[in-house]
Amino acid sequence: MIESFSLPIFSAIWLGILTSISPCPLAANIAAISYVGKKVDQPRMVLLGGIMYTFGRMLSYLLLGVIIVGSLLSIPEVSRFLQNQMNIIMGPMLILIGLFLLEMISIKFSGMSPGESTQKQADKLGIWGAGFLGFIFALSFCPVSAGLFFGSLIPLAMTHQSQVILPTFYGIGTALPVIIFAFVIAFSTKLVGALFNKLTVFELWARRVTGVVFILVGIYYTLRYIFKLF
Numbered sequence: 001m002i003e004s005f006s007l008p009i010f011s012a013i014w015l016g017i018l019t020s021i022s023p024c025p026l027a028a029n030i031a032a033i034s035y036v037g038k039k040v041d042q043p044r045m046v047l048l049g050g051i052m053y054t055f056g057r058m059l060s061y062l063l064l065g066v067i068i069v070g071s072l073l074s075i076p077e078v079s080r081f082l083q084n085q086m087n088i089i090m091g092p093m094l095i096l097i098g099l100f101l102l103e104m105i106s107i108k109f110s111g112m113s114p115g116e117s118t119q120k121q122a123d124k125l126g127i128w129g130a131g132f133l134g135f136i137f138a139l140s141f142c143p144v145s146a147g148l149f150f151g152s153l154i155p156l157a158m159t160h161q162s163q164v165i166l167p168t169f170y171g172i173g174t175a176l177p178v179i180i181f182a183f184v185i186a187f188s189t190k191l192v193g194a195l196f197n198k199l200t201v202f203e204l205w206a207r208r209v210t211g212v213v214f215i216l217v218g219i220y221y222t223l224r225y226i227f228k229l230f
Helices: 006-020 023-039 043-074 076-101 116-124 128-138 143-159 165-187 189-226
Strands: none
Touching (some): 006 189, 043 128, 076 143, 076 189
């Protein structure tokens, strides 16, 4: 079971990582890092805060996955249509998302943007506040995160009929930078600046490579399942 699921799980984690280091979600993660890093004199609390933040994001995407994927699969007509047409749909969709990741097309999107009031509410919850931030920030969709979640993760979960496992691993992937920075803050705050600079460079190339891969795979799916050339 796990072996046959290894590639989809890796794909879900990678989509989560790519989401987390994209400019808009990265801003939310930086806010979370600032919140988690408040107790820099207590490494254990910093690490626990990072774990709670990860759990909050994971729970948010898990609930969305259960609601969206579960609802679609529970409708016989929709389920049959997706099973028969998913490969045809995936081709153009992957090409579209690839072009979006390469910034060749852009979409205006007015998502939620939790501010200082959210962090103040989190403060009242103590260590559970990090989990609260993770849950709320996960719902703060912007064009990149919305495209990757609804355009890539959900179709992937539909294809493998996974309303729990893949959204869960996606959520873990979206919180990985916060976990990494929590460890760095806990043991060496001097490395934070250097790590952040490397992360921004990595994001640029990771997004470009992923965009090209999406387009190539999308072209393959289109040629095979729409034009029947293979």
